[in-house]
Amino acid sequence: MENKPRKPADIGPRIPMPEQPADERVRNFSEVTLGFTLDQAVEEAERCLQCKKPLCQKGCPVEIDIKSFIAKLVDKDVSGAYEVIRKTNSLPAVCGRVCPQESQCEGMCILGKKNEPVAIGRLERYIADAFMASDACEEITGTHECALVREDLQVACIGAGPASLTVAGYLASKGIKVTLFEGLHEPGGVLIYGIPEFRLPKSIVGREVNALKDLGVEIRTNWVGGKTITIQDLQDDGYDAIFIGVGAGLPRFLNIPGDNLVGVFSANEYLTRVNLGRAYDFPNYDTPTFKANDVVVIGGGNVAMDAARTAKRMGAERVSIVYRRTQDEMPARLEELHHAIEEAIEIRALCGPLAFNPGESGRLETMTVQKMCLGEPDDSGRRSPVCIEGETEEIPCDMAVVAVGTRPNPILLEATPDLELNKWGYIAADPETGETSMENVFAGGDIVTGAATVISAMGAGRRAAQEIAKRLL
Numbered sequence: 001m002e003n004k005p006r007k008p009a010d011i012g013p014r015i016p017m018p019e020q021p022a023d024e025r026v027r028n029f030s031e032v033t034l035g036f037t038l039d040q041a042v043e044e045a046e047r048c049l050q051c052k053k054p055l056c057q058k059g060c061p062v063e064i065d066i067k068s069f070i071a072k073l074v075d076k077d078v079s080g081a082y083e084v085i086r087k088t089n090s091l092p093a094v095c096g097r098v099c100p101q102e103s104q105c106e107g108m109c110i111l112g113k114k115n116e117p118v119a120i121g122r123l124e125r126y127i128a129d130a131f132m133a134s135d136a137c138e139e140i141t142g143t144h145e146c147a148l149v150r151e152d153l154q155v156a157c158i159g160a161g162p163a164s165l166t167v168a169g170y171l172a173s174k175g176i177k178v179t180l181f182e183g184l185h186e187p188g189g190v191l192i193y194g195i196p197e198f199r200l201p202k203s204i205v206g207r208e209v210n211a212l213k214d215l216g217v218e219i220r221t222n223w224v225g226g227k228t229i230t231i232q233d234l235q236d237d238g239y240d241a242i243f244i245g246v247g248a249g250l251p252r253f254l255n256i257p258g259d260n261l262v263g264v265f266s267a268n269e270y271l272t273r274v275n276l277g278r279a280y281d282f283p284n285y286d287t288p289t290f291k292a293n294d295v296v297v298i299g300g301g302n303v304a305m306d307a308a309r310t311a312k313r314m315g316a317e318r319v320s321i322v323y324r325r326t327q328d329e330m331p332a333r334l335e336e337l338h339h340a341i342e343e344a345i346e347i348r349a350l351c352g353p354l355a356f357n358p359g360e361s362g363r364l365e366t367m368t369v370q371k372m373c374l375g376e377p378d379d380s381g382r383r384s385p386v387c388i389e390g391e392t393e394e395i396p397c398d399m400a401v402v403a404v405g406t407r408p409n410p411i412l413l414e415a416t417p418d419l420e421l422n423k424w425g426y427i428a429a430d431p432e433t434g435e436t437s438m439e440n441v442f443a444g445g446d447i448v449t450g451a452a453t454v455i456s457a458m459g460a461g462r463r464a465a466q467e468i469a470k471r472l473l
Contacts, residue, residue: 006049008110008113014117014119018035025343026312028198031201032198032199036125036126038076041123042073045118045123046074049110055109056110059106060105063088069127070123073123078127078131079131090462091208092125094200096121097204099453099454100453101120102335106118149176151177153176154239155239155468156239156242156243157181157242158242159244159245159247159445159447160221161190161245162190162454163457163458163461165180166457166458167243167464169215171465172215172217176469178218179218180220181223183222184221184222185276189245194268197275225244225412231441241440241471243434244427244443244444244447245457246412246447248446248447248451250409253402254298257357261362263399264399264402265401273287279314289314291314292398298321299404301330302332304323305321305337306336307401311399322395323349323351325374351371351372352369353369353370357394365397365398368393369394369395370387406446407425419437428448429448433463434448434461434463440468444460448460
């Protein structure tokens, strides 16, 4: 007798993810969420309705066959599930941790219409963590089939963040030689310098990078695009195609009085010191960071949450997030906001920074904020913050971290005048192929779109890599 399709109302709630208690995790940099066991993962996978038309796949920027990998997991076929994911996703262990699934795959889940959606991201993470590849080829593709290396073809990637890593993995699996040129001393881009260890352990990124190396991808660190290496240099060296994946790492500041005071940092600098410089492990790593007791973080996105939660772990007694709109309007992932509140991070909503104020020592001592209310929606549809006349507040602080967005770093762009830019100053690239105004020069990720998600950068990298392979093979 054929089983009847299950209805959302007949299915139980999501399996909770084990995690460190808040009062313990604020004293360490170990991962907050601990991951599923096999039994928990299978139980969560069994909640999937196996829809005939899975909308979840359409919600994924790289269109993972989610229905199929979950079906494999229900049968406890972890290798088979990994193979399905790897067909389109180069960094599943990363994406399972940092992607905004609630607004992508899980946001489209049919079960989520009348119930809690399937925990797709957590299942992806489990599969990536549980899978043990026997060789680099299997790690990259999910199978033992990788093409022989073509000695006559070579591609260069400037930058070694998620977009470039995706390009390198795809092309290496096709037998094309790839060299990554990274400006910092360690590959990984924002995965290394931006996202804290307690959200994305560096060992996870290292595993992916090592698999690329084992496939023959060459990684050259301390090569700054536009300075120590240019597009013209690479063309002169005979590279058949070039991919630009340098991100958008130039911080924005507030342009208010006191911006240059000792104690005022961009989120880029602060997080890079702690994450890439391993300041959280001082003195084992000799990169001390600024010590503070009263910290304010300006912004409401994931970077602001990362900075605030990092400051708490670095010993700050009080940490608050200052945001111009209400808590409901914050663009940060709900999970990150939830974790921050659990960790006693104070949310100061409807406050607009007016000035950073020095004390007698000349260092930051307070920040003046303007009280706000919500007015009419702006161009994005969000209600605009409006000043409440005459209502200000002075907040004590000895460190402020500005996390209000980034813009493109001009070094490579100024060194490449033939690159066409869009009206926002980012590289103009074909959304389908990633090709720029220069023939066989491609670009993707934040340097094209502005600050976005890891998975969207990977999607751009994959599209560019497919086009490059199509032309070269």
